Amino acid sequence: MYDSGQRYTSRMKPTADAWRRLATERPHPRSARLDRLGIAGIVALMQAEDRRVLAAVSRARPAIVAAARLFAQAYRSGGTCWLFGAGTSGRLAVVEAAELPPTFGTDPRRVRAVIAGGDRSVFRAREGAEDRYGEGFRAAGAAAAGDLVIGVSASAVTPFVRGALERARRRGASTALVTASRSPGLARAAQIVVRVDTGPEVVAGSTRLKAGTATKLVLNQITTAALASSGSVFGPWMVDLRAGSAKLRDRAARIVAAAAGVSAARAKNLLSSAGGEIKVAIAMGRLRTTAGEARALLKKAGGDLRRVLAEKP
Secondary structure (H helix, E strand, O other): OOOOOOOOHHHHHHOOHHHOOOOOOOOOOHHHHHHHHEEEEHHHHHHHHHHHHHHHHHHHHHHHHHHHHHHHHHHHHHOOEEEOOOHHHHHHHHHHHHHHHHHOOOOOOEEEEEEEEOOHHHHOOOHHHOOOOHHHHHHHHHOOHHHHHHHOOOOOOOHHHHHHHHHHHHOOOOOEEOOOOOOOOHHHOOOOEEEEOOOOOOOOOOOOHHHHHHHHHHHHHHHHHHHHHHEEEOOEEEEEOOOHHHHHHHHHHHHHHHHHHOOOOHHHHHHOOOOOOOOOOHHHHHHHHHHHHHHHHHOOOOHHHHHHHHHOO
16 A cells, blocks of 8 residues: 555555456467568558457446546536546547647646656656656645546556555545556446456557557547536537637637528627637627627526527527
8 A cells, every 4th residue: 555655665566467467468369470461461450450449438338428427527516637647548648638628618727637757758658657656646636525537547557547546536536547457456446447348459568559549539538528518519519619720710600600590701700709709609699699798698507508598588
């Protein structure tokens, strides 16, 4: 266990048997002559294996739904959603957190990724960082009751991630684990365990392949389901979009035109009057109201545009 002096003890280190038992560490039966298959053969094998990923993710649907509900609950109540990972899993966590603000308008301080070894590990692998239980434990000290901490670990035995989950539990935060492992004791690692059983990798142990693809899909599904159901999407449109580029400004205008049922020119005028806020512009166009009135209605409805449009006489 983690002692009061915050030292990493030998009892926390995964054993050689723990690693050996991982499906992702075992050689794939069809990869015995991978180096002799040729480029076309390798690509064909990888594509055949990648098709198994969707089935594995589908089997994990109940746990993904449960994790998404925890995410939505934390975010709606003002909590912070944290993602902790190392190596490939850590980089996928960073990508997920980085892409949410421009898509859903999330506050970067409220969906945060922490990668073992720090930000430099995003660009250059620091493999030993994953073994530092204490760093994960300390980093999760910022989590609080009402927050959600998601550990992302293909093996499920990564000490950095285990440390973060343990500290989060002690701090009263909700916890979830996304993994491709069947490791013993998973049920005790977090409240919700999303296990995607992708099996051995084409390159044994290279979890940037199927396990990484599955992890990306799971994180996408958790965050998108949570935020889309929390008012950041209206129909298929990202109405909390931050239009920081020419492409996104054009998208914002097309969203307003489609959702408000107005011309492209009218949509641009509405956006300008709304200060670039898509929800406000749509409410103005649909309800024929001012930007101030639209903002007040949205605030009262907790940012739920559909509720505003349904309740306005």
